[in-house]
Amino acid sequence: MSSATSAPSMPRRRLSPAWLLLLPGALWLAAFFLVPLVQLVATSLYDPTGSEELGYAMTWEFGNYVDSLAFYAEPFLRGFAYAAIATLLCLVLGYPLAYTMAFKAGRWKNLMLILVIAPFFTSFLVRTLAWKLILADNGFVVGVGRTLGLLADDGRLLATGIAVVAGLTYNFLPFMVLPLYVSLEKIDHRLIEAAGDLYASPLQGFRRVTLPLSMPGVVAGTLLTFIPSAGDFINSRLLGDTTTQMIGNVIESRFKVGDYPAAAALSVTLMAFIVAMVAVYIRRAGTEELL
Amino acid sequence: MVRLGRWISGHLVLTAGLAVLTYMFVPIIIVVLMSFNKPPSRALYTFGEPTLANWLKPCEPEGLCSSLITSVQIGLLATVAATALGTLMAFGLVRHRFRGRPVANVVIFLPMASPEVVLGASLLALFVAVGFGGVLGFWTILVAHIMFCLSFVVVTVRARLQGMDSRLEQAAMDLYATESQAFWKVTFPLVFPGILSAALLAFALSFDAVIITNFNSGQTTTFPMYVWGAAQRDIPMQINVVGTAMFALAVAAVLGGEMLRRRRERVQ
Known part of the structure; x- marks a missing residue:
């Protein structure tokens, strides 16, 4: 490894040390990312009557997909719906924050950036458990909701879809804010001023200039928020109940009980959706601009 | 109309942005408070009375x-x-x-x-x-x-x-x-x-x-x-002690790094 580090200062003339530099990491990704994905697809086609003790036979059981999707259609759709709502909420919440950081923060910009990342430093699970307390039946939020009539007198938030979506929104908000901030920050202020000089109202200027120019950030942020939300099972487990199960919960529990073919079929389906979304994104942005 | 729009972009967005930033810290505040909390009973994850015990005995659980x-x-x-x-x-x-x-x-x-x-x-x-x-x-x-x-x-x-x-x-x-x-x-x-x-x-x-x-x-x-x-x-409440300590350590490290960077830039 050390012989490779000293190489890269004079590029093109060398006998392609690029491959030497890339090889160790590429091998790792191949062995522990690509090969496992292939194995996941293979597992999804195993004979579903097998077990860990008896072993699984490869029977090209495409029926696994039909069966598991039919059986778990509800958590699958619910997972996508929760993730979509959480992503939308993140966009609504994240845009003003990213905008403030990019255009209003002045010399506080770096501090705000640190503050946006800071919640990450407290463990994900510990933060999510804090939400359990905030949304508890005897807690402040439920109390206010009941007083204002937003919630029925015996209405609750914990163990409902609302709590799960709230948890997802909170946990993945920074993934929305950061790419939004990066793309807003790049905008040439003179373009926005020019819109104003040409008699655009601030709102028109925003709609016609700022918003379109920040679209790369919107798209990247949407992906970065939607993808982890769609696969999440932590928020549903800690803040929801059995009626709020998402696809991640099903995959996790199927694996835990050793029903590998069904779990793999569901994982492959989820991955296929995500890859399709990423492919659309790459066609828009190209491979060099990948985050 | 234009003035109203300008006021909105001037203040409402700023307020909204800062409100969202505050919202991001609500659970962190809860975590810090919980690290000083003695729950009414072991099985309940709610606020009871304040205590230092969790910080003094982080390894108890x-x-x-x-x-x-x-x-x-x-x-x-x-x-x-x-x-x-x-x-x-x-x-x-x-x-x-x-x-x-x-x-x-x-x-x-x-x-x-x-x-x-x-x-x-x-x-x-x-x-x-x-x-x-x-x-x-x-x-x-x-x-x-x-x-x-x-x-x-x-x-x-x-x-x-x-x-x-x-x-x-x-x-x-x-x-x-x-x-x-x-x-x-x-x-x-x-x-x-x-x-x-x-x-x-x-x-x-x-x-x-x-x-x-x-x-x-x-x-x-x-x-x-x-x-x-x-x-x-x-x-156990002690997980909040770990959460708080990690948060404090990381923020200190990041702020320290930022200050070092500023000083170095000034020298350059």
């Missing part, structure tokens, strides 16, 4: 501190390995044009774009298929963490490299520095902050990884796995 040690060990090893592999890859990608670059870019991007549940599930499927189902534990967690931290390291170091002026190296070599002198005296010091932030990111990601660890941990308990297990039974 069985298995908490050993899980922390496991997490730190895995975190450090994963950080070193992912940072080394990822930094090399970043150099290869930025400094060289070669066929297959788009493929390399996609392969590096995909793990970041995959839901953690798929990463964890596919690794588990592989481990089971090759007969490793029984030895899941420390090493399988480590392998998984290196894999998913790697892409983040590449992206972070690559961004730093791309932002670097390559003419500085050329100038060094014009001034008769050898290739390796130019690298170690010019390139490496300039890239180092990027490598450092990549390493910090890798450690943070590994330390906090729940989903992927859950699939590949076997009987080994990292700190997130400890909390995950405790959440199914009764949750």
Whole structure:
């Protein structure tokens, strides 16, 4: 490894040390990312009557997909719906924050950036458990909701879809804010001023200039928020109940009980959706601009 | 109408932005408060009366501190390995044009774009298929963490490299520095902050990884796995002590780094 580090200062003339530099990491990704994905697809086609003790036979059981999707259609759709709502909420919440950081923060910009990342430093699970307390039946939020009539007198938030979506929104908000901030920050202020000089109202200027120019950030942020939300099972487990199960919960529990073919079929389906979304994104942005 | 619009963009957006930032800290405040909390009974995860006991006896709940040690060990090893592999890859990608670059870019991007549940599930499927189902534990967690931290390291170091002026190296070599002198005296010091932030990111990601660890941990308990297990039974308040301490340490480190950077910039 050390012989490779000293190489890269004079590029093109060398006998392609690029491959030497890339090889160790590429091998790792191949062995522990690509090969496992292939194995996941293979597992999804195993004979579903097998077990860990008896072993699984490869029977090209495409029926696994039909069966598991039919059986778990509800958590699958619910997972996508929760993730979509959480992503939308993140966009609504994240845009003003990213905008403030990019255009209003002045010399506080770096501090705000640190503050946006800071919640990450407290463990994900510990933060999510804090939400359990905030949304508890005897807690402040439920109390206010009941007083204002937003919630029925015996209405609750914990163990409902609302709590799960709230948890997802909170946990993945920074993934929305950061790419939004990066793309807003790049905008040439003179373009926005020019819109104003040409008699655009601030709102028109925003709609016609700022918003379109920040679209790369919107798209990247949407992906970065939607993808982890769609696969999440932590928020549903800690803040929801059995009626709020998402696809991640099903995959996790199927694996835990050793029903590998069904779990793999569901994982492959989820991955296929995500890859399709990423492919659309790459066609828009190209491979060099990948985050 | 125009004035109203201007007021909105002037103040409402600012207020909304700051409100959202405040909202991000609500759970953190709860975590800090809970670290000083004595619940009415062990089974209840609610506010009772204030106490210092959690801070004085952080290791009291069985298995908490050993899980922390496991997490730190895995975190450090994963950080070193992912940072080394990822930094090399970043150099290869930025400094060289070669066929297959788009493929390399996609392969590096995909793990970041995959839901953690798929990463964890596919690794588990592989481990089971090759007969490793029984030895899941420390090493399988480590392998998984290196894999998913790697892409983040590449992206972070690559961004730093791309932002670097390559003419500085050329100038060094014009001034008769050898290739390796130019690298170690010019390139490496300039890239180092990027490598450092990549390493910090890798450690943070590994330390906090729940989903992927859950699939590949076997009987080994990292700190997130400890909390995950405790959440199914009764949750010791001490996890909030760990959360608060980590938060304080990390913020101190980041602020310290920022101050150092400012001072250095002033000197330059």
